[in-house]
Amino acid sequence: MRESGQEALFPDDSVPDEMVGYRGTTACQAAGITYRQLDYWARTGLVVPTVRDASGSGTQRLYSFKDILVLKVVKRLLDTGVSLQNIRVAVDHLRVRGVESLAGVTLFSDGASVYECTSPEEIVDLLQGGQGVFGIAVGGTMREVTGTLAEFPAERVEGDRVVPVAQDELARRRQARHAG
Secondary structure (H helix, E strand, C coil): CCCCHHHHHCCCCCCCCCCEEEEHHHHHHHHCCCHHHHHHHHHCCCCCCCCECCCCCCCCCEECHHHHHHHHHHHHHHHCCCCHHHHHHHHHHHHCCCHHHHCCCEEEECCCCEEEECCHHHHHHHHCCCCCCEEEEHHHHHHHHHHHHCCCCCEEEECCEEEECCCCHHHHHHHHHHHC
């Protein structure tokens, strides 16, 4: 697909590059989970870091933006009483989508099952059953994670090395404001 002049001048950088990663402690803070949960979910394959997995003692896992978004959704589903088994099914559906298409997804649960809705009609059909449900607008969660991650350092894997990602001026100002 050929970019128009405006898209070339103003690329969409609202979603970080897929090869930019965040360490486990940052992922925990952004998703609101404990390191123990993060480690368990990585070892059991629920949410595996896609930028870099741990490969022995001393190596750091690096989680992509999408990984952290999925971690936050998993945490919210757990908080509402959804079983880990049903969460695994929901995560499998989220994994196959690109980050951009996730913004249009709303997950609903009745506490037992998880439903994925991508249009207002699907939401109305689900709610007409009369059963109480709660929803997670993935787009809203995405904006929340983006704001949280702006305050943390990101890293990029280049070969065997992990190098810090240069911050833009806005990120430097945010960091200085929180530090000072």
